[in-house]
Amino acid sequence: MQRVGAICKKVFVMHPPPSIDQSNARAIIIAVESAEVCERHDLSGQACDLQVLAAETLQSSRGPGGVIHAPCGHYASVYDTTYPSVAMADVWFNPLPDIVTRVVVRAAKQIAKWSEIEVSPLPDQGDVLYHAASVSSIVDTRDVDSTYFLPNTTVPTHYSISLRTDIHNDVRTFSAITRIYLTVLVPTDLIVMHVQELNIASVALYRVASTGGNEIWIDSPTYMIDIVREHVTFRTAGMLPFGNYALEVAYTGSMRNYQSGYLASRYRNEANEWRSVGTTHFQATLARRVFPCYDEPALKATFELKITHHRTYTAIANMPLAGTDIDPNDREYLVSRFERTPLMSTYLLAFAVTDFKTLRNGQHEIVVRSNAQDDAMYALTVGSTILERLGSYLELSYYDYMPKMTSIAVPDRGTGAMENWGLVTYGEPSLLYNPAVNTYRNRKRVTTVIAHEYAHQWFGDLVSPRSWDFIWLSEGFATLYEYLATRLAEPGDEYWELFSVEVVQRAFLQDANERIRPINWQAATQAEVSSLFDIIAYQKAGSVLNMFRNVLGESEWRQGLTQYLTDRGYDAATEENLALHLQRAVEGKDILPPTANVRDLLASWTDAPGFPVLNVYRLYRDGMMILSQERFLEQSVLPTGHVWHIPFNYAYESSATFYDLTTAGWLSSRAAKLETPVPNDEWVVFNKQQTGYYRVNYDRRNWDLLAQALMANRNAIHRANRAQLIDDAFNLARADLLDITVVLRLMRYLRAERDYAPWYAADKVLTYLYDKVRATEHEHAFLVYVDELIEEIYATLSVDTVGQGESTLYKYLRQLITGWACRTGYKDCLERSRAALRKEFLPGQGETSVAVHPDVRAVVYCYGLQQDSAEEFQLIFQRLMASRNQAERTDLIDALGCARNADSITSLLATIVFSAAPDTTFVYLSEERNRVFQAIYSGGRAPTLALMNVLSDSVSVQQLLAIVGEGTITNAVMNIAQRTNGAEEMARLEMMLTAMNGILPSAPDTSSPRDDLVDQSYRLPTDTVPTHYTIRLHTDLHTGSRAFSGIVDIEFDVIVPTDAIVVHSRDLLIAS
Structure with missing residues (x-):
């Protein structure tokens, strides 16, 4: 250490990086000298170990020009500058400005940071690092406009809706009469509910006797519409006392082509004729576009629906058909009547009017256009299984709450889906699967989307969020169970293996933004509510819920969920309701830390933005570890007073218990010292199978031990943790918390990797780096690096054929590896792709066309077409124009x-x-x-x-x-x-x-000397650009009023990161 320290000092004294001032340089030298003293006198203890940490931070530093100084490295072999992956590391990691400077500055700062942290001793309860310090609550300072909420002086009890549609003629308007049964809770002359873009024709108010009997007309209220808040206020002639009433509203409305309200879609039938169909999408605040209603999720009511439609079409809804009558006003029309729904939120009401066919498996139905019935058979089968297995898992059968389950495939709707209770709507690619033309990826999408929407039947439908602030109670559970439910129904598909890489690691990317919102987040306006349907509500919430599932244990978790759903069924819930029942499930069991409860533990993750990085610094001489936490950001870490309750477990070389996910302890302070049995020459891995929602960073020596272990035997570390190590290391390096050479050295073991999850993580790294070095002088060095990683595994895969019994994850792996092989110019890959493409579309004379298997089509078509294949291009385009399978069409477009x-x-x-x-x-x-x-x-x-x-x-x-x-x-x-x-x-x-x-x-203006004559300050900045305006105006010109009110939705793209959005406005009074 003394010699290494002396050489390091010499390097930094002789070649100080340009932005390092004298005080920082001096701090670095002091750190190295302190480390030398510790080593020279064989001192031990916390103070010297912390100084060693600061000194070891320097060991990844470089001298002038990016040259790596081996004497400053922990192992000189790590810095073999003849290896292109290391020699070019700085260049490949170009987005980090002057990484040399920042590494050195961080070393100086680390000294002060560690000296500030109070390292707690081991508590008496073993290695449970839970302390009395309470969770640092994040005070929500978001200023929401409460006037957007309904006053709740009246509440709904039932809706009776009669709607007439002519969608069979592609008429995009509808007429309706809705009778809203309501209770007045506080005497009032105002009944306030939601409405948007409905043309009200008449209003009548009736008194409803509590004992039954005829409804008595009492008033024809006047009304006023607030188009900004989307409220309609009905004013009665006098005060309404407490009691029950019915408000009947007649109106007309318009259909749309996008996901809002009552929607129109078109498709081509067997005769190649265009047909129009109508479906609905009411989440989150869109039911008000079809009927006046109390459009907040907690205000549940029952619904009865009547739909008048042409006799050549059929209507379906949440509930079974109660009966069909001939319209007395036009015998070409039918009136379809549906059974009354259970109590549910307005956004879950749904109906459809189509000329589709229905496939049935008991009470489970698939509704689909007639020329796609064969493509719906897989969904019919797998959907029935998922619904049944989820009900058994939760000990609450779906059919105990709803009499049937219908799923409908909506043409030309993209890939989205909506969990309406009893009538789930899907874009066709998310429900239809044809193994003859669709890929394993399409099959996975159908399976997981069905599982997601069916999980909602309990989480979101039976129990809805009390307000949109808690939308994660719906979407987080659905995200978790779209993977877990497929494991229950189709365990051979191995989709659960993808949860950490597709959900957890995806959530990390957005949650590392400094301005990200926490899971719990208030919203009032329609735009605010819509913004909550994001990665935080879906992927982050799902990841946090899975973490607590593992912490509490599967049995206790399921018991708590069953109690939660039973208690809150037909009602709404908050986080406190969930925590209460999970707490009851673990009472009296040694699962949580002493004095802790589920609510406080969970709140540390739901009330705070972002997520932590768990720093593991090993004191090798003492067999101890220092654990610390700080908020992780994409470009740094952020000092914060917030403390997460971090559950941790770990495995090490001689105790590689990766399948035991029991929580070993909790870090509930900024830092704590942990005594462990890990030998000082063995690696350690925290967060087994990445069940915890946090990144992990280690001291440099442990990273080196991990890299050596992976090279020796990759299977010594669980495949989920191999993926975690790659993803954590890369993103820690991007945040300048780890040297990029650690990442590149760690990934060298991939030449022997045969599992998909680690390659999924590596693919993100390689893609990022390739985008930075392509078409530069460093591209060749990068391709050499990639070639070394994929050469052996590529030799075991086939570019153009599919074998019997291949697993789903094997197919994922083949596409990833062969894609890189073709991209980097493997002659064999390109020739096989070209030959397979020609064999399908342009077979030789006397040869029979051989179709490329869908599961290898992405690589074969793409790289086969990269060889000036104009004829094949035209044939693929012709297939695109002829195809009725939307998922296949997408694949063909990608190939073209x-x-x-x-x-x-x-x-x-x-x-x-x-x-x-x-x-x-x-x-x-x-x-x-x-x-x-x-x-x-x-x-x-x-x-x-x-x-x-x-x-x-x-x-x-x-x-x-x-x-x-x-x-x-x-x-x-x-x-x-x-x-x-x-x-x-x-x-x-x-x-x-x-x-x-x-x-x-x-597009930037072309510069001209004439520009100097113009005052540029009058022009808008170019950091944002508009893409679409939706303008709604309300005018009373017929009364002589010259005033108007309006609301405009401006959709725009951010071109340059900014915190200011500048637009034009003149003589307008902005309300919100």
Whole structure:
């Protein structure tokens, strides 16, 4: 240590990084000298160990020019500068500004940081690191406008809705009469509820006797609509005393083409005729677009629904059909009557009017267009199993609460789904699966989306969130059980293996933003409510719930959930309700820390933004560890007074108990000291199978031990933890908390990796780095590195064939590895792709066409088309135009975007323009035009250049702009810019932007001396650009009033990170 310390001092004295001032340099030298004293005198204890920590931080530092100084490294072999992955590390990690400087500065800061932390001694209860310090509550300072909430002087009890639709003729309006039965809780002359964009024709108020009997008309209230808050206030002639009433409203409304309210969709039937169908989507605040209602989730009521529709169509709803009558006013129409629903929230009401067919398996139904019935058989089978297994798991059968389950596949609706109680709606790719044309990924999507929506039947439908603040009680559980329920129903598919990489690690990426919201977050306006449906409500909440599932134990967890659902059934809930029943399930059991309760433990994760990194610093001489926590951010860590209650467990080389997920202890203070039996020459891994929602960082020596262990025997560490180590290490390096060389050395073991989850994590790292080095002088070194990782495993895989009995995760792995092989230029991969593509579309004379298996089609089609395959391109495009399978269409679009032939890409973009013609033969679904752009700029540099050529032509840009909208074009420009490397590509990008000048606000102005004559401060900044305006105005001009009120929704893209949104306004009084 003395010699190493002396050399390190010499390096920093002789070659101080340019931004290090003298005080920081001096602090570094002191740290090294302190470490030398500790070593020289063989001192032990906390003070010296903390100084050693500061000194070890320096061991990853570099000298001038990015040269790595081996004497400062813990092991000189780590810094083999002949190995390209290390020599180019700084360049590959380009987004971190001056990593040399920041490593050194951090070393100096680390000394002070460790000296500030109070390291707690071991508590008497063994290694449970729980302390009396209470959870640091995060005070919610969000200023929500409470006037958006209903006053609750009246509450609903029942809705009777009669609606007439002519969707069979593609008529996009409807008429309805809704009678709202309500109770007046406080004497009032105002009845306030929600309404949006409904044209009210008449209103009548009736008194309802508590003993039954006829309803008595008492008033025709006047009404006033607040279009900003979407309230309608009915004013009665006099005060209404406490009691029951019925308010009847007659009105008309309009249908939409997107997910809000009563929706219209179109599809082509067997005769190639366009047919229109109607479905609904009311979450979160959209029921008010179809009927006046108390549109808040806690205000539950029952519903009776009557739908008048053409006799050639059928109506379905949440409940079974009670009967069908002929419309007395028009015998070509039927009136479908449905049974009364249980108590439920307005956003869960649903109906559909279609000419579809129904497939049945007992009480489980799939409704689908007639030319897709075969594609629905898988969903019919797997859905029945999932619903039954979930009911058994929760000890609450679904059919004890609802008499039937119907799922409907809605054409041209994208991939979304909605959990309406008893009538779940899906975009077709999320419900239909045809093994002849769809891939294993499509099958996984269908299975997990069904599981997600069916989990909602308990979490969200039977028990709804008390307010949208607690939407995570719905979406978090559904996210967790979309994976767990598939393990119950289809254990062979191994989807649960993907939870940590697809859910936990995905949540980390967004939750590492400094401005991210906590799980519990208040919302009042419609925009605020909509913003809550994000990764925090879904992936983060699901991850935190899974952490507590493991902490409490599966038996206690299930017991608590069953009690929770039973107690709150047909009602709404808050986090406190959930915590109460989980607490009862663990009472009297040695599961939680002393004096702790579920509510406080859970609140430390739900009330605070972000998540922690658990720092594990080992004191090797003493067999001790110092555990500390701090908030992790994407570019740093953030000092915070908040303390998470972190449950931890660990495995080590001689005790690799990765399948025992029992909590070993809790870190409930900023730092604590832990005595462990881990030998000083063995590795340790915290957070077994990544069940905890936090990252883990180690001292450098432990990272080196882990890298050595993986190289020696990867299976010594669980595959979930191998994925965790890669993902944690990479993101710690991005935040400048770990040297990138640690990541690259750690990943060298991948040459022997055969499991998908670690490769999933590695793929994100490699993709990130490749985007930074492509088309630079460092690209070759990177490709050498990738080649070393994939060479052995590629030799075991087939690019173009599928074997019998392949597991789902094996198929995922094959696509990932063969994709990298073709991308990096493997001759075998490219030739096999090309040959398989030609064998399907252009077989030789006397040969029979052999279809590429769907499970290998993504790689074969994409890289087969990258070899100037104009003929195959046209044939694939023709298949796209003929296909009725929406998931297959998406895959075909992605393949077409890979073409290297510039003329092919240009013609593909031209079909978007031609598709707008009245009698066009080029048919795209609503979201597919945008998908074409995504496929092109994601397909490689050649198709991207072809796209840039098109966007450099002002006429072409204007034509495309008129069809796909500004948002799609702007998004394409941004993605092209993000994929631009090097001076040559930058010059090409600037040429394109110059050509687009004046067409898109996001395109920069071409500089001119004349600009100097204009006051630039009058122009809007270009860090945000608008993509769409939705404008709603209310005027009383007929009364002579010259005033108006309005609400405008401005959708925009952020081009440059900013905290200011600047738009124009004049003489407007802004209310909210």
